[in-house]
Amino acid sequence: LVLAPETLAAVRAARRDRVQTSLNLGYGSAIASIGLTIPAIALATVWLSGPLLLGLGPIHMVLLALTVVVSALTIAPGRATLLQGGVHLVLLAAYLFLAVSP
Template sequence: NSLLVSLIAILVLTLILPNFTTSANGPVYTQPQLIFVSIACLTIYSTFLLVQTVRHRNYFLPKNKEEKVSVPTFKESILSFITLLVCLGIVVLMAKKLSTPIETIIRNAGLPQSLVGVIIAAVILLPEGIASIKAARKDDLQTSLNLSLGSALTSIGLTIPAVAVVCSIFDLDLVLGLDYKSMVLLGLSIFITMLSLSRGKTNILYGVVLLVNLAAYIFTVIYP
């Protein structure tokens, strides 16, 4: 629930609210609005990290009381942080390297260019997705949720402020608002996820419905 509350708030602020503001034409924010939303994203994400690692750390630990969760040393934390940055850089560079051939394939197939963004996003989120699936197969649902929802929260909550800074420096327009079709599918995904996790247990049906919803989004990107 803590992950969902943070994620939903950031999704609404960054992807839906721009469609309803009136200071600028189109699904975009003005400079002051973009600064405010960036600060809001960082505030929500920072508070979530505080909750996850300090105030309510037990919410995010495995439910198995017999499993001991060791606290890493300072040296291990620094080494993990450096390794994380290196691996993140590798993933981003791979995505950048793959973007050109993917664009060529999409263009030759006569598909819309927006599909490139979907594929690149899937590549960047692939490591967390694989780790989340492995945790779920081990029946460690809490870790699986931490990885899957946490990666989504990080991707949006930190990407928007970073892109906002770049756009401000280079005077670029940043289109944030989703079209109405995507907003409907986003709302459906959020609703299904909340129903799935609200009682503390779930089943395969919710997962299949979410996958079908994802397939519907990709299909409507190709055939809008």
């Protein structure tokens, strides 16, 4: 519900062939949600009993770090290649495989 306005704006921009605007809205929305939620939960654990668990095991943390690096390398030149898309799909397949059979 909170992300609905940004999602609708991103879809409208994509329909008008404004890919960069659509991606900016999508990334901005995701970063804002993550950037505000995790620090709020981390701050709340000061008053709550129990440790803060983000739900990522060591293998998933490595996949997350790899995804961040590959995404940065994909976005930096401003243009994605078929090989970069394939690398992203391989990372997705590895994540799905490890999520089903750890």
